[in-house]
Amino acid sequence: MIITSWNIRGLNKHVKQIEVNKFLTQNKLDILGILETRVKENKSQRILRNKFRGYSSFCNYSKHYNGRIWLVWNFSTTKVTILHVHAQVLHCHVHHLATGRAFHLSVVYGSNCPVKRKTLWDSLTDMAPRVGPWVVMGDFNIVRYSHEKIGNLPAHLPDMIDFNNCLSSCGLDDMQGTGNDFTWFNKQDPSTRVYSKLDRILVNAPKKQFKFLDCWIDHLDFHHQVAAAWTSRVTGNSMFRFIAKLKNTRGCLKQLHAVHFSSIGDRIENLRTELNQCFLDLQLNPLSEELITKEKELSLVFWKLKDAEAKILIQRAKIHDIKLNDGGSKFFSTRIKKRQQSQLIGEIQDLAGYTHQGLHEMGGAFVDYYQQLLGSYTPV
Template sequence: MIISTWNIRGFNKPVKHLEVLSFIKENNIDVLGLLETRVKKNKAHRILQSRFRRMNSFTNYNAHYNGRIWILWNPVTTSVSIVEEHAQVVHCQVRHFATGRTFHLSVVYGSKNASLRQQLWQSLSDFAVTGGPWVTMGDFNVVRHFTEKISDTPPVFSELAEFNNCLLDCGLDDLQGTGADFTWFNKHDISSKVYSKLDRVMVNSDWFQHYPQTSAQFKPPGVSDHCPVILVRGNPMFRLMEKLNKVRLGLKNLHNVEFSNIGQRIKDKKVELAQCFEDLQKYPLSEAHINKEKLISDDFLKLKEAETSILIQKAKLHDIKHNDFCSAYFFC
C-alpha cells in the first residue's frame, strides 16, 4: 500500500491536475493528501468529479472555508473513514483490502501562524489516545531542528520547542526516509533564498511494530515548491515489482507515437529538474545552481502546459464543455 501527501500550492490549473494524475499513476498511489489547493468550494466538486471521478474523495471545507486538505483514495484497493476533521488536520482510519490491515492516518497542513498551530498540536495530542498503528504526514509549516532551515532568518526556538513537545506527548517520531533533505524552497534569488524541511512522515511505536519495513521517499517538487512525500510499505520484492511495473508503463508509453515527441521532452526535462534539485540540496547557496533550477523549472512548466493544450484540443468537444479530463487521453 502506498500513501502520499503533497502541498501542491494551488490546484486550479489543468496543468497541475494532469501532473497529479501522472504522479498517482506513476507511483501507484492508494491514498493521496493534497494540501494548499486554493480552490473555492463551488469549484472543488467539479474538479473532483471530472478529473478524479475514478477516486473517492474528502475535503475539509466544513472546517475551513478554503478547503485546505483534500484526501483522494482508490476505492478498489482501499477504504478511508473520516474520524475527525479540523482546519489543519484530518484524522481518518484506512483499511487496505489486499492485506486486511487497518491503521490511523492524520493528514496535516499546518498554519503559517504559530499561534494557530497551537490548535494543530492540541488536535494531534487529543487523537494520540486512539492507540494502534498511527502515521501522521503532510506539511507542518515548521521545522523540528535548527539544521532543517537555511535562511538569513533562523527558526524561532519557541516554535521548535512546541512542535517537539507535541511529538513527545503523542509518541511520534520521524520515519526513516530517502531523497530531499529540504522539502520546501522559495525559488527566490540567492539574496533571499530559503530552504526548509516542512514536510515529513511521523509514526508511533505501534506503527514500527506492525510495519517495520516502511520508509518515506521525498520526491522532487515538480510543478510545486514542496516535495511530495510517499510512504511505501512492503518487503524488498514488493518494491522491486513496483519498479518493474513502472518500467512496463514506460515501455507502453513508447508506443504512443502521437505524443512521443513532447512526452519524451517532458521526461527528459523532468530528469534534468530532479538532478538540479539534487544538486541544490548539496549546494543550496550556489547562485549558478539556483539560476539553473529556475530556468529548468520554467521550461518544464511550459512543456506541461503545452502538453495540456494538445490534450484539450484532441479531446471531444463534449468532454471539453463538461470539463472532463478523464478521457482515454489522460489514462492511456
C-alpha cells in the same frame, strides 16, 4: 500500500490538475493528501469528478473555506473512514482491503501562524490516546531542529519546542527516508533564498530498544566519545537539551559498536584464521621479529574480542526474546545448569542434629518435623 501527501500550492490551473492525476496514477497511490489547493468549494466537485475518476475523496471545507486539505483514495484497494475534521488536519481510519491491515492516518497542513498551530498540536495530542498504529503526514509549516532550515532568519526556537513537545507526548517520530531533506524553498534569489524541511511523515510504530553493552566501557575511545557527545553545544530549554544530548550519545555509541563490535563472531573467526597462519609461519621462521610482533598484536585483539563476545552473550542470556544459535547454545546451557544447581537443596539437618541427604531422606525429615509441630491425624 502506498500513501503520500503533496503541497501543490494551488490546484486551479488545468496543467497542475493533470500533473497531480499523472502522479497519482503512475505511482499507483492508494492514498494521496493534496494540500493548499486554494480551490473554492463550488469548483472542487468538478475537479474531483473530472481528474480523479475511480477515486473517492474528502475535503475539509466545513472547517476552512479554502479547501486546505483534500484526501483522495483508491476505493477498490482501500477503505477510509473520516473520524475528525479540523482546519489543519484530517483524522481518519484506513483499512487496506488486500491485506486486511488497518491503521490511523492524519493528514496535516499546519498554519503559518504559530498561535493557530497550537490548535493543531492540541488536536494531535487529543487523538493520540485513541489510536493504534498511526501515520501522520503532511506540511507542518515548522521545522523540528535548527539545521532543517537554511537561509534568512533562523527558525523560531519556541515554535520548534512546541512542535517537539507535541510529537513527544504523542509518541511520534520521523520515518526514515531517502532523498532531499529540504522539501520547500521560497524560489527567491540566492541572497534571500530559504530552504526548509516542512513536509514529513511521522509514525508511532514501536522502535527497537537501544541496548547498552557492557563491553563498550572497556574500549579506549568510550569515555572520550561519550564526553564529546554529551558536551556538544545544544540550544533550547533544559528538557530539549537533555533529550538532544541523549540522542547524540546514542548516535556515538552506535557508531562505536559499528566500527569495533559489529559482527563480532565473524571478526573472531577471521582473527583465529590469521593467528593460525601466523603460528604456521613462526614454525618456519621462529626468530622473525615481524612475525613475533604480529602474533602478539593479533593475540591481544583476539582475546579482547573474545572477552567482549562473552559479555555480550551474558547480557543476552537475560533477555527473553533471544534466539540461540549453534555457537552460543553450549554457553547458555552451562549458564542455565549453574543457575538450576544454585537453587537445589542438597542436604538438611533436623532438630536433633542429624544430617539427611537425598530426596527420600529429606522428605521424611520434613514430614516428621511437621507432624511434631502440627500433630498427626487421629480418627474419632
